[in-house]
Amino acid sequence: MENSLPAIILAGTHSGCGKTTVTLGIMAALCKQGLNVQPFKCGPDFIDPTLHRLVTGRVSRNLDVRMCGAEYVEQVFATHAPVEGISIIEGVMGLFDGGNGSAARLAKLLDIPVVLVVDVRSAAESVAAVIKGFETLDPEVRVAGVILNRVASERHQQMIADAVRQYCRTEIIGALPRDATISLPSRHLGLHMGAEVDLNQERLIELMEQHLDLDKLQALAAQAGSIKTKNPKPRYASLRDFETRNPEPVKVRLGIAWDEAFCFYYQDNLDMLTEAGAELVIFSPLHDTNLPENLDGIYLGGGYPELHAAALSANTSMRQEILNFSRSGRPVYGECGGFMYLTRSITDTGGREHPMAGVYPVAATMRKRLRRLGYRQVKMQMDTVLGGAGSHCYGHEFHYSEIDEMPAEIDRGYVLDDGRAEGYLVRNTLAGYVHLHWGRTPEAASHFVQLCRNQKSEDRGRKPDEFPPVAME
Numbered sequence: 001m002e003n004s005l006p007a008i009i010l011a012g013t014h015s016g017c018g019k020t021t022v023t024l025g026i027m028a029a030l031c032k033q034g035l036n037v038q039p040f041k042c043g044p045d046f047i048d049p050t051l052h053r054l055v056t057g058r059v060s061r062n063l064d065v066r067m068c069g070a071e072y073v074e075q076v077f078a079t080h081a082p083v084e085g086i087s088i089i090e091g092v093m094g095l096f097d098g099g100n101g102s103a104a105r106l107a108k109l110l111d112i113p114v115v116l117v118v119d120v121r122s123a124a125e126s127v128a129a130v131i132k133g134f135e136t137l138d139p140e141v142r143v144a145g146v147i148l149n150r151v152a153s154e155r156h157q158q159m160i161a162d163a164v165r166q167y168c169r170t171e172i173i174g175a176l177p178r179d180a181t182i183s184l185p186s187r188h189l190g191l192h193m194g195a196e197v198d199l200n201q202e203r204l205i206e207l208m209e210q211h212l213d214l215d216k217l218q219a220l221a222a223q224a225g226s227i228k229t230k231n232p233k234p235r236y237a238s239l240r241d242f243e244t245r246n247p248e249p250v251k252v253r254l255g256i257a258w259d260e261a262f263c264f265y266y267q268d269n270l271d272m273l274t275e276a277g278a279e280l281v282i283f284s285p286l287h288d289t290n291l292p293e294n295l296d297g298i299y300l301g302g303g304y305p306e307l308h309a310a311a312l313s314a315n316t317s318m319r320q321e322i323l324n325f326s327r328s329g330r331p332v333y334g335e336c337g338g339f340m341y342l343t344r345s346i347t348d349t350g351g352r353e354h355p356m357a358g359v360y361p362v363a364a365t366m367r368k369r370l371r372r373l374g375y376r377q378v379k380m381q382m383d384t385v386l387g388g389a390g391s392h393c394y395g396h397e398f399h400y401s402e403i404d405e406m407p408a409e410i411d412r413g414y415v416l417d418d419g420r421a422e423g424y425l426v427r428n429t430l431a432g433y434v435h436l437h438w439g440r441t442p443e444a445a446s447h448f449v450q451l452c453r454n455q456k457s458e459d460r461g462r463k464p465d466e467f468p469p470v471a472m473e
Contacts, residue, residue, distance in 0.1 A: 005081040006221040007112045009042070010147075011091035011103040013130060017119035018149040020048055021204070022176065023090040026217065028055040028201050029208035035218075036085025040077070042103045043092030044375075044396035044435065046264040046302070052090070054199060059267050063089065063110075066101030066375055067394050068439030070109055076268065076439075077110055078227050086221050095134060095141070101375065104141045111225030113144035115173065115217065120160055121150045128163035135170055144220045147174040147212065173220075174212030179203070252278045252452045255295040259284035261312060262337060264302035266437050272445035273299075278452070285341065289317045297331040297385075297452040298322065300338025302435055305356075306366050306401065309346045313354035326359045326429040331385045331451045334431035336399055339424075340364040342431050343403060359429055362404040372397045376434045378414040378423060384430045385451055386444040393444055395436035428455065 010026065012019035030037050039052035039060035044067055049060035061080055063073045081087040091103030095114065099105070107114050116134055120127050127148070135143050146164070151157045157175045164172055181200050208214065254273060256265070262285065274280060281292045285300075286308055305312055313319070326332050326342070334342050342359040349366045356364075380391045387393065393414075406412075406424055413423030413430050422432040428451065438444045 004222075004226050005078070005083060005087060005224060006085070006218070007077075007081060007087035007089060007110070007224045008217060008221040009089045009091055009103055009107050009112050009114045010117060011095035011107075011114050012093070012117045013119065013134065014094045014097075017117050018176075019091060019117040020051065022117050022147055022149060023048075023088060024051055024055050024199065025176075025204040025208040026212070026214075027052065027088050029205045029212075029214055030086060030088070030218075031056055032205055033214070036082045038080055038082050038085060038087045040080075040087060040089040041092075042089055042106050043098065043101060044398075044437070045092065046266075046435075048090055049267075050263075051199075052088075055201060061268065062266060062437070063106055064101050064437065064439075065105050065109060066099065067396060067437050072439040073106070073109065074227065081227075086218060095143075096137060104138060107142065108138075108140050110227060113142045113220050113223050115145040115147060115220065116143055116170070117147050117149055119150055120148050120156070121152070121178075124156060124159040125163040127160045128167040131164060131168045131170060135168060142223075143170050144223065145173040145216065146170050147176065148172060149176050150178045151175045152178065171216075173216045174208075176207055176211050179207060252296045252449050252456065253281050253292070253294055254278040254449070254452060255281050255283050255292055255298040257285050257298070257300045257338065257341075258282045259286040260303075261286050261305045261308040262301050262303040262341075264337065264435060266435075269436075269438050269445065272438055272442050273449060276446040276449040278449045285315065285318050285322070286311055287315075289315065291318070291321045291325065295325070295330075296456045297448065298325060298333070299448075300332070300334035300341060300431075302336035302338060305337045305341050306346055306348055309348055309354035309356075310352075312341065313346075313356065319355070319357045322357045323359060326357075326427065329427045330455050331448065332359075332429040332431075333385050333448065334429070335395075335435050336397075336433050339431035339433060340401060342429070346401070359426055360403075360406070360410065360424055360431070362406055364401045364403050366401045368400070370398075370400055371402050372399055372433065377417040378432075378434060378436070379417075380414045380423075381421075382411065382413060382425070384413040384423065384425060385428055385448050386430065386436070387441070387447050391444075392441060393436045393438065394440050395434045397434050399433055 010023045037056050039056050040063050041048050052060035065073050096104045283292050342357050343364045344358050345353050345355045345363045347353045347365040376397050378393045380387050382389050411425040412421035413425040415421050
């Protein structure tokens with residue numbers, strides 16, 4: 001079955017051109033019109049989707065061909081894009097940046113027209129040359145419209161428009177003036193999360209309505225090609241599958257650390273864990289003094305533990321409980337910020353050291369410059385919470401901290417495609433810097449949940465004193 005799913009990709013000429021602000025404004029303006037607006041984000045970003053949700057009230061899904069594979073991206077888009085309504089996809093960096101993970105690659109895969117956001121500060125007629133280049137670099141990418149951003153004056157806009165009409169085929173559908181009241185705050189990992197932003201939505205909507213042809217934008221979105229919609233084929237053991245083999249299935253309670261310090265999660269990963277049979281139990285290492293009762297596993301996602309290091313450290317009861325949980329042998333998975341929390345301590349950029357959970361005998365130190373950035377493929381070297389030896393996972397790495405050299409006696413659960421051994425394994429606790437998306441490998445979610453089941457079954461026969469608490473060093 002094929003359906004036409006109205007959609008547009010809002011791409012930029014480069015990072016910092018204002019495409020996120022423009023995207024939020026368009027989403028908010030279309031929502032005001034009563035449209036069913038489904039947001040998506042091209043690339044591995046955790047932050048922009050929270051801003052999308054802020055203005056639309058809907059979960060924004062990541063569409064990353066390089067990390068998740070073309071088949072999975074098509075499936076996610078076909079599942080969540082509305083037939084009656086519009087999908088707005090925010091690009092990543094510049095339109096062609098990122099190779100197989102670029103917005104251009106996504107546009108070709110899904111046959112969706114592109115609206116290019118161009119920052120025209122400090123330029124006039126030369127903007128036409130920029131647009132001409134984006135039009136012609138790859139003829140298979142449909143650059144269907146242009147939005148001029150940060151226009152200084154009517155004269156400035158006219159100079160650009162005259163040159164674009166003379167040299168380019170693409171129509172200008174909007175020219176937005178500079179306006180400091182709609183700027184978004186940022187920090188070392190990018191923009192602030194949606195829950196932290198006091199977004200001036202009224203002003204954003206006003207600018208879009210006054211300076212952008214929203215009808216034309218919707219007409220361009222209607223030119224998106226048809227996509228085959230199909231029922232996804234389960235690639236991992238769901239709870240229903242488990243129930244067919246076990247008359248009394250073991251229920252699994254999986255703790256998800258979620259607060260201001262831990263907030264980087266792909267919704268698709270959480271959905272896979274639920275489908276595999278986990279009940280997701282939210283808790284806060286920052287605010288809660290104790291873990292929720294009867295947890296069978298813990299997932300510590302990334303985020304900003306360095307910004308809340310003092311408060312995390314002061315919560316000694318939570319640090320102690322997580323250390324005891326790990327030492328009991330129950331499954332724990334931590335990535336990036338979650339990994340930092342599991343180390344002995346975090347040293348902030350001011351040189352202050354804050355004790356953490358102490359599962360790993362190393363310290364994490366914040367640096368002022370980016371330490372690692374890029375897509376990663378991991379290969380398991382032994383059985384871990386996410387898969388057996390030889391299995392693969394895919395993700396992305398982006399962090400400013402670095403750890404001391406990990407002692408040789410700590411197992412390296414996986415090897416990265418650049419040759420680095422990581423995925424540090426202590427009992428059933430696995431952690432490292434890579435943020436994994438299980439789109440290519442949903443069996444990782446099943447493996448995690450199944451290990452929690454197996455461990456819980458083993459724990460049934462144990463006495464409470466077999467899990468003695470261990471004091472933090």
